Amino acid sequence: AQSVTQLGSHVSVSEGALVLLRCNYSSSVPPYLFWYVQYPNQGLQLLLKYTSAATLVKGINGFEAEFKKSETSFHLTKPSAHMSDAAEYFCAVSEGYSSASKIIFGSGTRLSIRP
Amino acid sequence: DAGVIQSPRHEVTEMGQEVTLRCKPISGHNSLFWYRQTMMRGLELLIYFNNNVPIDDSGMPEDRFSAKMPNASFSTLKIQPSEPRDSAVYFCASSLAPDGNSPLHFGNGTRLTVT
Numbered sequence: 001a002q003s004v005t006q007l008g009s010h011v012s013v014s015e016g017a018l019v020l021l022r023c024n025y026s027s028s029v030p031p032y033l034f035w036y037v038q039y040p041n042q043g044l045q046l047l048l049k050y051t052s053a054a055t056l057v058k059g060i061n062g063f064e065a066e067f068k069k070s071e072t073s074f075h076l077t078k079p080s081a082h083m084s085d086a087a088e089y090f091c092a093v094s095e096g097y098s099s100a101s102k103i104i105f106g107s108g109t110r111l112s113i114r115p
Numbered sequence: 116d117a118g119v120i121q122s123p124r125h126e127v128t129e130m131g132q133e134v135t136l137r138c139k140p141i142s143g144h145n146s147l148f149w150y151r152q153t154m155m156r157g158l159e160l161l162i163y164f165n166n167n168v169p170i171d172d173s174g175m176p177e178d179r180f181s182a183k184m185p186n187a188s189f190s191t192l193k194i195q196p197s198e199p200r201d202s203a204v205y206f207c208a209s210s211l212a213p214d215g216n217s218p219l220h221f222g223n224g225t226r227l228t229v230t
Contacts, residue, residue: 032216043119043206043221044158051216090158094216102148102171103219107157 002027004093006106014114019063019078021109023091026072033074034092034103035065044090050074061085086113117141121207121222129230133195136225139188140209148219149182149192150206158206164190197229 007022025031032051036044048059055067061084065076074091091106120139128134140147148163162172164184172182179198184190194201204226208219 034218036219041223043208043223044219045221046218049216049218102160102163104160105150105158 002031002093002095002104004091004104004106006091006109008109009107010110010112012112012114013081015083016080019076019081019085019111021076021089021111023074023076023106024072025074025091025093027093027095029095032094033065033067034094035059035063035076036090036092036105038088038090038108047076047089081113083113083115086111119207119209119220119222121225123225124223125226127228127230128197130198131196133193134197134201134227134229136192136205136227138190138192138207138222140190140207141220142188144209144211144220145187146210147184147190148208148210149190150208151203152206152224153203161192199229202227202229
């Protein structure tokens, strides 16, 4: 069964600094991988997804993630943090190759931005 | 596109009462998911449907929880009787899920408080 581990429940960076949120996955087949963002009092929104077309995936709001099979990782990065990036971020994995698949979420990482 | 619509946004009820949460997925989506989010347990998948049929309900915590999807545009999650430990934010999400890599579209959630 697939699983995902997010290292660090809380990450704090200064405005303008590099953002790095870590995600490692476990899957018995080539996975689909996702990053979602959740702002207060809202549902999750898709940031980006990996579906094997390219190992470096670009998403919205300047975020990107790199799939590294050898490290079973899918870390999320942004070169320069903005105050509006403060939110909770979830990594997710799916092994689904049929319409009966499901997506499993990590425990989330809360990102804080210092002025 | 109105997105996934959940109602009510907030529900406060007393222990022992029946609670019904409602969800309208995005038109054309054939998969629907119910998640529960708490500080202690994070985001948990309760049940998901494909083409209105329950595929996996292994995440439903107890027999007090039940979910239905009578048609492609409506689903309910019912808790009867409710208990204080059911207090959480409940999210509904839908997706196209033709091959498992379609991202989820979340509603804004229902915040349930059981006193």
